[in-house]
Amino acid sequence: MSGLRIVGSYFRTNWVIYVFGIGMVAFGSLLAAQIPSVLGRVTDCLREGKLGMSEMAGYVWLIVIIGVVRVATGWGGRVLVHHKGRELTYRLRKELFAKWGTLSPSYYHRHSVGDMISHALSDVEVVRELVSQGLNQGTSGMAMLLGASYLMAVHVDWRLTLAGLGPLLFIPLLVKWLGPQIRLQSQRSQEALGAMAQTTEEVIGGIRTVKAFGTEHVVISRFESRVDAIVEEKMRFVHLSALFGALLPLLVNLGFIFVLGYGGFLVTVKTISLGDFVAFTLYVAMLRMPLEQLGNVINIVQRSIASLNRIDELLHVVPDVIDRKGPLLDIPLQGSITVKGLSFSYPGSDRDVLHNISFCVKPGQTLGIIGAMGSGKSTLANLLLRLSDPPEGTVFIDDRDILHYPLARLRDGIAYVPQDGFLFSSTVLENIALSGEYPDRRKVERCAGVTAVHENILTFPEQYDTEVGERGVRLSGGQKQRIAIARMIYKDAPFQIMDDSLSAVDTATERRILDNLRELSKSCSGSEEGHDKATIIISHRLSAVQHADEILVLDEGSIIERGNHALLISQDGIYAEQWFMQAGQFEEGESDKSDADEQRDISPLDLDVEMEALEAGRLEEAS
């Protein structure tokens, strides 16, 4: 029930508007319940023949006034309640997004983005239904029912009221009983439809295979069975909804029949007047809709409690990575990083993703890390960025534990390029200048020059103001990566981490970019030591790390080889093997390893591909 707190506190803060809104809706409905009774009075007057045209005009005006006032108040009240309800959805979405901003990647690993979006949309919509439609319909239904019952039972005849309205009172129960079943069956039909869509997708996607094996008849019969399943599920749905669609008028008609028979009898014996009889028949017709809605409200309440609980839970997720309590080291980062005996496993798993990792990078130095996916490279990057917290006393920046820095300070000091060069759907300019408040156009162009993407950008329709599309879809993979690297350079932070960010760039350009970067991070070293940057390059491709001061080869979370390029080649281990693994070189045999350095312009390109396949295998074993 904790989820209801969200709605409760919202009502409390907006109680004035809700009191007015609900009051108006109720008042409008109570007035609406007067109309049949007025018509009843007209009837009686007509019957008794004591109605002149002036009294008649009076009644007509009464109806007009009641009509106008009840519509106006009902309308106004509904506008208020709906408006507030929609504002609540707006607020919930905002709060959810703010919450998500504080959660670390480990949360995102455990929850699919699709699910989260569905919370932000459907769960929030269900809540909106509760606080706007549900509230309105509940209020007006109850008001109308109570108003009509009062007028009829107290002023006319309670037995007739019971007979006429009795069957109608089953309507909410009917809705409550059949509604969820219909909904469930409708979901089942949707699932059957989804299964057919899936089969179609598989067959169309694999049409070459289907045709190559000459198995069209097989897939057709599979498709047929899916279609038959849809018919079956939908017929079940139709049976339920047809039952509902037939029972509803039946209940109303039963009420009408009681009024017709019993009421007619009461008129003839003069227990009630003709006007009362008329009013009764009109009430039965009038109450059908509100009672149907009342049943619906019951269902909305049930559904929304589940949604509210989910939202409440989401809003109360405790982020894993937060600033430590107590005094923090709120000082700028300088640029040396030390890792000592770092082992790490994700919560709830006893398998070490990283095992006993130690290294040190000083300003101006470059560390290369290679390894297959699942070897722990990206986890290492996440720990350095504190997207997950490393264990105490393992990662040090400027000789102080990374956990003692405020997160904002830490992230100010680190520039990072993700694997896929993640871009936002805005302009090239804004993407590169993401870290700044106002983009500095000249600096952006300089950075784009460093990553050899400036010329490309100049060919775009609106150059730096070109929209890159959702996640940069309008750009090639290489362009995206180079823009992402420019974004890192723009940030001009003492630490730079590149997580496999040149994979889609050809080797010649890769060389150019890396040369430029090296120059850039050392250029100021003469004048000002503080500008030297510590760079960590994580890669699949050995060519990206071969000039690093130290290269770590990671396998299943452990460092299995380390040293610079020349040392690793001379060790003739995995690094060397991978370096030589390229097309044709195995068979020739004569390509001797001493040539390797000269041959560096030819990089082992298909290593990526192979490693990815390997990783896929390993990942699968892990899971």
Added chain:
Amino acid sequence: MNEKSPVRGSLATLIPYMKSHRLRLILVCILVVAVVVIDLIQPWLVKEVIDRYVTVTRPDSGAIMRMAAAYLGLVLLAFGLTYYQDIVLQRIGLSIVRSIRIDLFTHIQRLSLRYFDQNSAGRIITNVVSDTEALNNFFTQFLSNTLRGIFSLVLIMFFMLRLDVIIALYCFLLLPPVVLLAIYFQKQIRAVNAEVRHRLGVVIGFLAENLSGMAIVQIFNQEVKQQKRLDERNKALLESTILENRWFLLFFNITELLGDLAIAALIWFGGKGVIEGTISFGVLYAFVGYIRRFFQPINTISQQMNPLQSSIVASDRISRTLQELPDIKEVVGAEAPEVSGVITLAGASLAYRSGHTVLHDISLTIRPGERVGFVGATGAGKTSIMNLITRFYDVSAGAVIIDGKDIREWPLDALRRTVGIVQQDVTLFSGTIIDNLRFFQEDISDERVREACQLVGAEPFILRQPQGYNTILSERGSTLSAGERQLLSFARVLIFDPRILILDEATACLDSRTEEVLQKAIHRVSAGRTLLVIAHRLSTVQQMDTICVLELGMIVERGTHSELLRQRGYYWRLHESGMLLEEAA
């Protein structure tokens, strides 16, 4: 069935199907009329009670009771009829849509690969899934609501005219403004609704992007900035939903107000009539009852224009697909020759679009059991040659001859049994491993499947799966590694035992360890078969009996690995540079 005629042209696809359900559709119409009449008779009954049994000198309560009892019978009948009518109509719709779906899918399966290459998978899937569902809506929403709406409207008018012609005509004056109002509001609401959906899409897009890029947002300390950006979009959505709601409320309340005003007017004019004695009180009552029911059907019908529109569009798209003709046609009475595995390309050319020839006059003979490698850059025509041999496409000039017979004269079935292909992307279907291996054909024995798996070396990893051969592949085998998937596809091809085997980049994208396993598998599989291998890595084809080097749709070099190296041509250059063919392109 009157309402069908104005859209007959556009819903043409449905007509032949509906014809076979003609009688049942007529039955539905009769049932709808019966149900509507029983419902609409209520105000009339009250009128009868008032005028005949109450406001007379000797009120007759017995007659009233009898009337109520009789109506009870009718109401119970209506209950049954409503239920039955709904089920009959829906069943008609479902069985028509079922037939259309199966016909459409079967037709699409008959189309040749050109169709699939020219139309995106997404479009075809939409056609089969959503377009047919839109037709379903034609029955569930449009037809059922429109039938009921139109009959209600007509019958209300009929009852009114029977009561009193003059007052009825006055009431009908209300029709044009109500109809115009309904149409106007539907249009407005559709427009604001489109805007709401658009803005909702923007918010979803923004959330999707930011949630998947949350790490970047955090690393660049952009949380606050992104929250502001969400706020703009969120606010825009809020505004449009409020606007949409205002339109809804406006429409709803104006209709309500009109209803009340109409009653007031009726009381004024009708009441005058009662006082003057021109009409009875019962008639006035019945009018009040009917005028309240006047608005509902008009609203219902005006809401049906959207489903109708989308059904028409869907029906158009379906009929266009059904009119597509397959280019690959089977000769009637074709018979397969004795199969040994000789392939001859006799001046074969291929153009996917006329005027854009991708293969030029290829002549090549492959002996039974020969192993031939094809190398060349992307777009050189390797896959096009395979498209010809499998008869995915027909030659635009020349001929492809297998075992002495032009493949255009082969029965397609026999050709596809003779030529097997393993592709780079392994297609697995949702089902168990064994289902996939024998392509859901239960008549292929388990032993044969197992034998094939043992031969290619796939059995060990299959047995490692939780249910062995009966493991259900989740998400089409995405949990398997690329190498494992490829092993399954080798085993599958072996089960079908083709005399000619094509490996289309089958070992690309694999790491060297897996490739080694696969190379061994290829070795075993190729025994006694003609083998055609497409590769972009030279190492894959070095062992072949013949290597064909393709460039721009022509075979530029041909020979064994060492011969080609000696020629010091394109192949040699590629080999020396150590580059991949893809890079050379």
